[in-house]
Amino acid sequence: MRENASELARRLARQAEAVCRRFLSNGRREGRYWLVGDVRNGPGRSMFVRLKGPESGKGAAGKWTDAATGEHGDLLDVIRESCGLVDFKDVADEARTFLSLRRLEPDPQPRRKPSLAHAGSPESARRLFAMSQPIAGTIAETYLRKRGITALHETESLRFHPRCYYRPDEHSQTETWPAMIASVTDRSGHLTGAHRTWLDPGGFSAATLGKAAIDTPRRAMGNLLGHAVRFGAVDDVMASGEGIETMLSLRSALPIMPTAAALSAAHLSAILFPDSLRRLYIARDDDPAGDGAMAALIDRAREAGIEAIVLSPTLGDFNEDLRILGASAMRAALRIQIAPQDAARFLDLAA
DSSP states (O other), rough: OOOOOOHHHHHHTTHHHHHHHOTTTTOOEEEEEEEEETTOOOOSSEEEEOOOSSSTTOTTTTOOETTOOOOOHHHHHHHHHHHTSSSSSHHHHHHHHHHHHHHOOOOOOOOOOOOOOEEEEEHHHHHHHSEEEESSTSSHHHHHHHTTOOOTTTTTTTEEEEEEEEEEEEEEEEEEEEEEEEEEEEETTTTTEEEEEOOTOOOOTTTTTBSSSSSOOEEEEOOOOOOBEEEEESSSSEEEEEEEEHHHOOOOOOSTSSSSSSSSSSHHTTTOOTTOOOEEEEESSSHHHHHHHHHHEEEEHTTTEEEEEEESSSSSSSSHIIIIOOHHHHHHHHTSSHHHHEEEEIITTTO
């Protein structure tokens, strides 16, 4: 039987310096540590890998920490991130190949450059999105429809991966879960990142609203700042907010209004405006982070000569409004919040 993740990590840790020389070639050894910029082999000194130590527990060889970001992990994570791998099978195969070469050649020199598609990079995000499939007929479509989202037009930015790699933390086994994959794009439509929502393969439940029962069922990768998951082409009006489900729920009431999901409060406050934009609707999240992002975004919009209007849900959020109150009630609540000319343009046509 082939080794599990823990055994492979232990075998790699016994040759920690050789692993670092192969996969973290931009770093160097200093004493008992290998110093490098980050786990993706960037230049610098903020990440340190312990080269000597016990096989497990505190101070174990092969464990690493990035002091700049707080990230940490083992040498399997180094291989995954530096080579731009997504599936655990590929990570394990790369590790076994390395270990086999070490048996044949005790002190090998690097024989090939790692893939340029570092995990977390736009290239890795593009690869993940490309290997995924359209959402029609998949668990991802079911997930959205169970949340009341039936307006699935112009959702080419969403795809489905049946076995998307997930590892909770450095001490846990690698898992695979079905996931909805969303492309993050810039204002020109170029993919810069990807967002993953891991889903419950058993179906929809009230407790999780269809997401996988894991600690972090949502994660993003790539270049996110200023960019968004987009639905519809922007002319002079658009709506923006944090979550994908929030913006798709809003489109259930305003189906022809272009929307953009920035994925977090921090990214919402920094979203870049299309050159043609004249009016921006901001879907409000009722929490301190959401309020701060909204205020920052309003200030930026006004400085750019863009009118900013806040849209507030009746209940906790727009998806809750959609599921409990329905699209017609949402349209009625939105009618008194949006500009009169946009009511005629986006609401009356949707009624």
